[in-house]
Amino acid sequence: MERLAGRIMLLWGFPRGVVAFLAGAVGALALPPFGFFAALFISFTLLVWLMDGSTGHPDGGWVTRLRSAFLLGWVFGFGYFVASLWWLGNALLVEADEFAWALPLAVFGLPAYLALFYGLATAIARIFWSDGFGRLAALAFAFGLAEWLRGFVATGFPWNAIGYGAMPVPLMMQSAAPLGIFGVTVLAVFVFSAPALTGTRKGMKTGLALAALLFAAHLGYGAWRLHQADSILAAASGNEMTVRIVQPVIDQARKLDDAERAAIFEEHLALSALPSENGGKRPDIVVWPETSVPFILTQNPDALARIAEVLQDGQVLVTGAVRSEDAGPGFAPRFYNSIYVIDGEGQIVSASDKVHLVPFGEYVPYEDLLRNLGIPDAIAMPGGFTAAPARAMLTLPGGRLFYPLICYEAIFPEEISGDVERTSALLNVTNDGWFGATPGPYQHFQQARIRAVENGLPLIRAANTGISAVVDPIGRLMRGVDYNQKGVMDATLRGGSVPHWDGNARENHFWLVLGSMLLIAAISRAGFNFRAN
Structure with a gap:
């Protein structure tokens, strides 16, 4: 040597x-x-x-x-x-x-x-x-x-x-x-x-x-x-929830095609309505990936009605979607990368907007300067997305809270604040289909798992394609759907968390x-x- x-x-x-x-x-x-x-x-x-x-x-x-x-x-x-x-x-x-x-x-x-x-x-x-x-x-x-x-x-x-x-x-x-x-x-x-x-x-x-x-x-x-x-998880009982994760594997070219929007929406609904595996308990919560709804949901009451038709009594849909907000006369509307909670009656009962946007993917830093230099916007929506000023917890019927992390927000430990102490699980919705069958989706999944370990909470992760999974509070994979595998996965989570240190x-x-x-x-x-x- x-x-x-x-x-x-x-x-x-x-x-x-x-x-x-x-x-x-x-x-x-x-x-x-x-x-x-x-x-x-x-x-x-x-x-x-x-x-x-x-x-x-x-x-x-x-x-x-x-x-x-x-x-x-x-x-x-x-x-x-x-x-x-x-x-x-x-x-x-x-x-x-x-x-x-x-x-x-x-x-x-x-x-x-x-x-x-x-x-x-x-x-x-x-x-x-x-x-x-x-x-x-x-x-x-x-x-x-x-x-x-x-x-x-x-x-x-x-x-x-x-x-x-x-x-x-x-x-x-x-x-x-x-x-x-x-x-x-x-x-x-x-x-x-x-x-x-x-x-x-x-x-x-x-x-x-x-x-x-x-x-x-x-x-x-x-x-x-x-x-x-x-020992802690074995002793935990009651307050269980069954989660269904939908991994639709929608090709990116289709997601960008306006003519495919209705069909994509129906594919999500069809997967959500599949019977439980082996006759098991029906899912309490159905989770769709990031920006799964291919149109502005609040402007489409028929879509909310279709969701209500598919959901059974007491079921809840948690889905990634684009939210629009009127910016006032003379201004273009603002768009947010969001998560909605929709109950069995088709009502939006909670929402959270993304806080940490992807540079050149969801917004353009120094946009005016770069446009003058001839560098085009890398996203489809006019003006890109707007970052939320603060993160809102997702409140489910019954009072259960999820801590929302949209896409690559899961790689930032500091994005998870003291509010996490009140939540039942981390929720990460993403779309890693942009990166194909490469190491990217696997790297992203591992980093999200580490956030679960750091905070002693289970992780619910839904990807268009990538790695959808439910992870326990110490990072172990409970159930998962591998890359490019279309389908659904049901998993039951017990209440409670594992002792951990807070971010400070x-x-x-x-x-x-x-x-x-x-x-x-x-x-x-x-x-x-x-x-x-």
């Missing part, structure tokens, strides 16, 4: 860039649908050795060292994000005649932007770099900080944070409950970097022991929480872990400077 480490450290120029790119790309294998978390041991071991050789020009001082480290991290991140997000380009092929020109921006442009955060991480880590296991702490601190920033800078896009690679199965997801995804990321980077110590020996025993202890705690805590949850506690734990890594890195760096002098 020492010989291999030495060769990696001494790489320069193009070969060095190739290794950095491939190191990042290999790390994408840790993400769904592969879930090969050991790939990140390879990625971060190589990154540490490349960082060890990241000195810049000998006469350039700190500026060239930081620039060299930044470029290294950027190339590493570019490889990681190209390999894990290439599928975004598939959405542009749905209307290829209009948007194919933007394919390079989706496949390479977004990864190039996201890689800036990893470049920042390696530049920060370089400031605290030393020759022992403290440099692993420096890297863990820097990546944790960078991933946290990626969660909100420029509206945020924390998709595929490194911590997700450490949580491929429920046993390994439970650490997200006290630490959140960003806290898990900090400790994961330290653990994944630990094999690099075998190539340089300095601080190897202490660093490997600490990494092994952290990994054992990760697994041990997971096993304990699964056992605890089993997880944030505090994240900063505590981050500060601990910074302290280790700073002490190690100070000792390194002392020995050097």
